[in-house]
Amino acid sequence: MKRKPVDHAAAATAFIADAPHLDFHDARLWDMRQKRDAQMRLLPEWQDLRARASAIKEHVLANLADYLEQFERNARRNGIHVHWAADGAEHNRIVAEILDARGATTLIKSKSMVTEECDLRPYLAARGVTVTETDLGERIQQLDDQMPSHIVVPSVHKLTGDVARIFARAYGTDPDADDPHQLAEAQRLAARPVILHADAGMTGGNFFVAETGTFVVCTNEGNADLSATVPRVHIATIGIERVVPRMADLGVFIRLLSRSALGSPITQYTSHFRGPQDGGEMHVILVDNGRSARLGMADFWTSLKCIRCGACMNTCPVYRRSGGLSYGAVYSGPIGAIIDPTFNERKYSTLPYASTLNGSCTNVCPVKINIHEQLFKWRQVLVDHHQMPFVKREIMHMAGKLMGQPGLYRAAIAGAESALSTLPRFALYNWLNPWGRNRELPQPVKETFHTWYRRNRPAAKPAPFDNAET
Amino acid sequence: MRMKIGLFVPCYIDAFYPAVGIATLELLERLGQDVTYPQEQTCCGQPMTNAGCVSDSAAAEALFVRLFAGFDAIVMPSGSCAHHVRAHFDAIAQTDAVRHVRANTYELVEFLHDVLKVRDFPWAEFPHTVGLHNSCSTLRALRTASMSELGEPAFSKPMALLSGIRGIRFATPARPDECCGFGGTFSVSEEAVSARMGLDKVRDHRQAGADYIVSADSSCMMHQQGCAERNRVDIRFIHIAEILNGARQ
Numbered sequence: 242m243k244r245k246p247v248d249h250a251a252a253a254t255a256f257i258a259d260a261p262h263l264d265f266h267d268a269r270l271w272d273m274r275q276k277r278d279a280q281m282r283l284l285p286e287w288q289d290l291r292a293r294a295s296a297i298k299e300h301v302l303a304n305l306a307d308y309l310e311q312f313e314r315n316a317r318r319n320g321i322h323v324h325w326a327a328d329g330a331e332h333n334r335i336v337a338e339i340l341d342a343r344g345a346t347t348l349i350k351s352k353s354m355v356t357e358e359c360d361l362r363p364y365l366a367a368r369g370v371t372v373t374e375t376d377l378g379e380r381i382q383q384l385d386d387q388m389p390s391h392i393v394v395p396s397v398h399k400l401t402g403d404v405a406r407i408f409a410r411a412y413g414t415d416p417d418a419d420d421p422h423q424l425a426e427a428q429r430l431a432a433r434p435v436i437l438h439a440d441a442g443m444t445g446g447n448f449f450v451a452e453t454g455t456f457v458v459c460t461n462e463g464n465a466d467l468s469a470t471v472p473r474v475h476i477a478t479i480g481i482e483r484v485v486p487r488m489a490d491l492g493v494f495i496r497l498l499s500r501s502a503l504g505s506p507i508t509q510y511t512s513h514f515r516g517p518q519d520g521g522e523m524h525v526i527l528v529d530n531g532r533s534a535r536l537g538m539a540d541f542w543t544s545l546k547c548i549r550c551g552a553c554m555n556t557c558p559v560y561r562r563s564g565g566l567s568y569g570a571v572y573s574g575p576i577g578a579i580i581d582p583t584f585n586e587r588k589y590s591t592l593p594y595a596s597t598l599n600g601s602c603t604n605v606c607p608v609k610i611n612i613h614e615q616l617f618k619w620r621q622v623l624v625d626h627h628q629m630p631f632v633k634r635e636i637m638h639m640a641g642k643l644m645g646q647p648g649l650y651r652a653a654i655a656g657a658e659s660a661l662s663t664l665p666r667f668a669l670y671n672w673l674n675p676w677g678r679n680r681e682l683p684q685p686v687k688e689t690f691h692t693w694y695r696r697n698r699p700a701a702k703p704a705p706f707d708n709a710e711t
Numbered sequence: 712m713r714m715k716i717g718l719f720v721p722c723y724i725d726a727f728y729p730a731v732g733i734a735t736l737e738l739l740e741r742l743g744q745d746v747t748y749p750q751e752q753t754c755c756g757q758p759m760t761n762a763g764c765v766s767d768s769a770a771a772e773a774l775f776v777r778l779f780a781g782f783d784a785i786v787m788p789s790g791s792c793a794h795h796v797r798a799h800f801d802a803i804a805q806t807d808a809v810r811h812v813r814a815n816t817y818e819l820v821e822f823l824h825d826v827l828k829v830r831d832f833p834w835a836e837f838p839h840t841v842g843l844h845n846s847c848s849t850l851r852a853l854r855t856a857s858m859s860e861l862g863e864p865a866f867s868k869p870m871a872l873l874s875g876i877r878g879i880r881f882a883t884p885a886r887p888d889e890c891c892g893f894g895g896t897f898s899v900s901e902e903a904v905s906a907r908m909g910l911d912k913v914r915d916h917r918q919a920g921a922d923y924i925v926s927a928d929s930s931c932m933m934h935q936q937g938c939a940e941r942n943r944v945d946i947r948f949i950h951i952a953e954i955l956n957g958a959r960q
Contacts, residue, residue: 249901250900250901250902250903250904253901253903253904254902254903257903257904257907263907267911271886278859278860278862281862282862287862288861288862556860558889558890558892558908559892559901559904559908562904562907562908562911563904593763594762594896594897594900594901595901595904596894596897597847597890597892597893597894597895597897597905597908598761598847598894599847599851599890599894600847600851600852601847601851601860601888601889601890603851604851604858604860604861605860617761619763620761620762620763621763621765622763623763624762624763624764624765629762629763629764633762633900634764637758637759637762637764637767638764638767640758640759640767641756641759641764641766641767641768641769641770641771642767642770643753644753644754644756644759644768644770644771644774645753645769645770645771645773645774646753646770647751647752647753647774650753650754654722654725654726657726675899675900675902676898676899676902676937678902678903678906679902679903679906679907679910679938679941680906680909680934680937680938680940680941681936681937681940681941682937683723683727683728683933683936683937684727686726686727686728686729688729689725689726689729690720690724690725690729690732690733690748691720691725691750693729693732693733694732694736694748694750695750698748701747701748701750702750703750704750704751705751706751707750
């Protein structure tokens with residue numbers, strides 16, 4: 242099916258037009274970056290940790306099948322049911338079968354980007370299952386029928402006033418009461434009864450350990466622990482790339498994760514799940530959903546090292562000024578722009594261009610993914626696959642030809658010079674010229690450097706075309 | 712050490728900021744170098760390659776190599792062009808001439824700092840408060856200054872050159888490493904984000920007390936100047952080559 246590419250630029254334009262939201266969004270995420278820097282400076286071994294984490298991940302990805310099967314064996318020994326889902330549809334079917342077999346109609350869940358990938362909520366809703374997100378930010382997004390705009394802080398693009406209005410609609414609270422503590426309390430009061438009476442609980446998983454057959458969930462609200470332990474049935478959805486070989490490897494990632502994400506030394510809760518509670522059930526669904534295919538992409542496989550900390554988003558000057566929803570995808574920001582095209586090249590063909598290639602994302606990445614180089618490389622792939630708009634492609638083609646012909650190039654420069662100095666302002670700053678919408682053009686000059694040089698260094702060998710003129 | 716230097720003047724400097732090209736040429740000559748500006752030069756090919764259209768850069772790259780292969784060093788007052796030549800000159804076959812050009816191409820500041828090892832500019836004086844803008848190419852690709860994301864020991868080649876200038880004072884913006892949003896074709900395809908980043912950048916420098924933004928990249932400054940003028944942010948712009956060559960304003 243042909244789908245129109247996401248118009249990131251248009252969505253970003255709308256985001257920027259709203260000054261209070263823009264200013265908060267930029268300042269909040271920049272603050273997270275600053276706190277991350279402060280944590281980094283406290284650890285002299287920071288760069289060694291990054292190198293170690295990257296090496297472990299690359300080793301795992303090179304031996305993925307072995308570690309997955311080792312995990313499966315050990316997890317089964319622990320009494321965990323292990324399921325394999327090739328794609329989102331299979332994942333959702335597995336979840337539905339587990340719920341159906343137990344007659345479960347209410348599900349509480351903590352935040353999981355993989356379930357967003359699989360579009361789980363609408364699937365279950367259509368089958369009569371009531372799904373309640375228990376992470377505060379994710380619940381806000383659920384109530385507002387929006388995707389998370391950030392991997393770690395899903396509603397960071399909203400102000401407290403927005404949340405107050407959403408809660409008023411959903412919970413009947415005062416739409417003007419936007420005190421964060423009151424809002425959090427409203428969420429607590431609404432969520433607790435749902436949590437206490439839910440038939441089943443669901444979490445994601447930040448890491449799973451092959452040698453022990455266990456998995457780890459890192460959160461700050463404790464909602465994952467409630468979702469996992471209050472109902473008798475716990476389903477954990479995890480992407481296959483999240484396996485680590487040994488428990489001893491885990492420390493490297495735990496030390497990097499929250500420092501990179503929020504600039505806190507560790508998440509409030511780092512919960513290890515080792516098997517079902519007494520009389521309960523534990524299921525782990527290992528999801529591929531395009532990951533095996535990505536592993537085979539020579540230029541992009543290292544994107545699978547990602548531990549979903551969101552540091553690249555926090556530091557990205559484009560993301561901070563366009564908001565996560567402008568990417569129109571489950572994953573936004575720099576990491577989204579290199580992962581999303583693997584799901585749908587045409588739909589996400591604009592995202593690798595939503596970057597200045599400044600490289601800050603690569604520098605903050607705790608597992609050393611060369612994000613900006615992959616953005617650069619994706620552009621070539623998209624052009625090769627005819628995903629660049631025709632007009633832009635033609636302009637580049639013509640520009641490339643012009644740059645190879647010094648005589649024509651010189652003539653074009655002369656033409657542009659006189660256009661800039663003679664055209665009236667309305668012709669230079671019209672809607673056809675995006676440069677001039679929010680910026681002035683450079684002042685026209687008396688003469689180019691080329692002309693100056695010919696006048697001032699007359700002994701120098703002229704270009705053949707200049708020679709012919711004189 | 713007298714070297715045979717090929718001067719590359721990027722297309723936008725040729726057309727809009729000839730004073731930057733002149734300052735670069737005069738400065739290198741003043742330092743005793745044998746400088747030639749090959750007059751058939753056009754562009755390094757960066758705009759096409761950065762857009763993903765690598766094959767469209769082939770003609771520009773071939774021309775560049777033809778014009779510059781005979782020089783000991785190729786010097787340009789632009790970090791992003793130097794980075795393109797060195798790291799991304801991949802549209803053409805990698806002959807010995809291409810390899811020579813890639814290995815001997817320098818952005819002006821690093822050439823002065825690393826190759827000529829100049830620290831004193833006794834003819835220069837700049838009695839103003841300046842904020843230094845390191846383009847992302849000079850900062851994170853050419854590594855002419857330390858990067859805040861890595862927490863590495865502080866160093867700055869442009870600062871090492873500027874700090875010897877008589878009368879100069881420095882203002883430090885709150886987010887010195889933040890990209891200004893130019894980004895080549897990004898400045899047009901993502902016009903709103905680009906212009907907003909530029910505005911934030913010039914405001915940051917102004918609030919820090921800078922009267923001038925100084926940079927090794929005129930492309931960033933062309934964009935920033937456009938944002939400053941449209942939004943009436945009172946700040947001026949000057950290329951580092953102009954200051955080092957003795958411009959007083």
